[in-house]
């Protein structure tokens with residue numbers, strides 16, 4: 001281990017969200033290494049993070065925790081491309097995907113029995129968690145944890161920042177997140193499609209819709225598609241949204257007669 | 258006039274929005290009287306406002322300004338029920354309807370030539386303007402103003418509270434408000450129809466949608482229907498919303514193939 005309370009964390013997938021998490025982890029004194037599809041070595045060297053272009057170097061470097069922060073849609077492929085023998089070394093695997101049942105299944109299948117698995121979803125990002133993480137929800141499911149000290153040390157990263165720690169099954173997370181986060185992203189993308197813009201006479205409510213649009217569009221389209229495709233509850237929410245739109249429309253048409 | 262800087266304002270339609278405006282007008286020292294379809298005499302007596310059950314007493318009481326705060330849908334009927342001779346007395350008529358072209362037309366038709374007309378839309382309400390009106394948009398159109406001192410005295414009510422004063426034609430207001438306020442109410446009512454509720458894992462974005470739902474539902478369904486029915490630009494926004502939903506849905510379906 002990197003030292004008392006310190007963890008050596010290896011990040012797979014060094015996109016916007018991993019970069020955002022890494023800043024706080026470094027601030028807390030943890031030691032990071034990273035690997036990713038694209039070459040993030042310049043940014044990593046600026047952040048003081050050794051960057052590996054392949055899994056050989058990455059797994060050879062040795063980590064307490066491997067953190068998976070790939071896009072929802074690419075995670076199966078990325079996991080499939082890691083030589084199985086490499087997966088025997090780290091004691092704990094953690095993912096941060098915005099859906100939870102899918103990575104849970106993938107990781108249980110890919111990982112050796114002896115590896116612990118913690119599925120998490122920090123329910124904030126570079127926008128909503130820019131200034132602080134205090135009070136923001138951090139969902140986790142200790143899917144297979146035997147080394148509780150190590151797992152707790154990882155969770156302490158978020159506890160220390162004041163996150164609201166919520167232990168919840170992956171399925172329950174997906175059920176709720178479809179009704180909340182996926183719906184929010186859908187509304188945000190619809191508003192963007194409508195090209196809504198600030199005007200001199202915005203109401204407070206409209207200002208909130210503008211914020212929803214901007215924060216949804218700050219995330220990648222892959223993230224949005226992943227929220228739909230890999231959450232079995234999302235389809236029903238799309239149907240409910242369409243039905244609700246039709247109900248409101250009929251109210252208008254009926255009263256307008 | 259009620260005194261230096263003070264106005265005697267007669268309110269027609271003493272619903273939630275008029276009650277909300279009245280509190281600030283009284284605080285500023287203006288003298289109010291009111292009439293309405295329903296009997297609001299108890300509330301009015303608590304607020305120190307003489308309440309008239311019919312137009313005879315209301316117009317006999319004499320006012321500098323008549324403020325129309327009836328629902329969008331009822332305004333034509335209410336104006337039609339006022340004996341024409343009564344409309345010759347007040348110097349200035351002001352309306353606060355959330356659409357502007359429609360009351361402009363109605364009032365120009367109903368009022369005698371000598372009456373001045375100021376069409377306004379305070380773009381906030383009991384929710385968004387609860388704590389203060391500072392910085393909130395106040396849209397106005399001096400449709401027919403000859404007594405500028407009187408009109409300015411009325412506008413000063415909102416200026417004094419720090420509203421952002423925006424002079425804009427009624428048509429321009431309706432064009433923009435369809436894209437902003439009407440859309441916001443529509444989203445709010447759709448979300449209410451979906452029965453969205455707070456959960457233990459709400460994101461910041463979802464919290465904003467909850468606020469949009471609650472503030473939209475705080476207004477009457479008549480107000481919402483009025484925003485659609487009496488704003489010629491609203492229909493196009495409904496169509497754009499439906500189209501945008503379909504576009505986002507196809508994006509999901511296509512990528513999910």
Ligand SMILES: NC(=O)c1ccc[n+]([C@@H]2O[C@H](COP(=O)([O-])OP(=O)(O)OC[C@H]3O[C@@H](n4cnc5c(N)ncnc54)[C@H](OP(=O)(O)O)[C@@H]3O)[C@@H](O)[C@H]2O)c1
Pocket residue numbers: 012013014015016017018036037038039069070071072074077078096097098099121122123124125126219220222223
């Ligand atoms: N953004 C947020 O607010 C937020 C919040 C909570 C959780 N999350 C989760 O965090 C994860 C990362 O999110 P993100 O915001 O950084 O953006 P993202 O678009 O969801 O994922 C970007 C990451 O996925 C990698 N990737 C994409 N396609 C790939 C492929 N075909 N093969 C290999 N790697 C691929 C990218 O690698 P390269 O950069 O090397 O190209 C990058 O590291 C996602 O699972 C997301 O659900 C995001």
Ligand SMILES: NC(=O)c1ccc[n+]([C@@H]2O[C@H](COP(=O)([O-])OP(=O)(O)OC[C@H]3O[C@@H](n4cnc5c(N)ncnc54)[C@H](OP(=O)(O)O)[C@@H]3O)[C@@H](O)[C@H]2O)c1
Pocket residue numbers: 269270271272273274275293294295296326327328329331334335353354355356378379380381382383476477479480
């Ligand atoms: N609420 C807001 O935030 C807000 C903001 C800006 C502008 N406005 C505008 O202010 C006006 C009043 O709005 P509101 O929020 O108070 O609610 P509303 O439902 O739009 O209007 C209620 C008022 O309309 C009267 N009314 C309704 N139907 C009537 C009928 N058939 N005959 C006669 N009077 C009738 C009611 O009289 P009784 O109470 O006597 O039954 C009450 O005074 C509307 O034009 C609205 O667009 C509202």
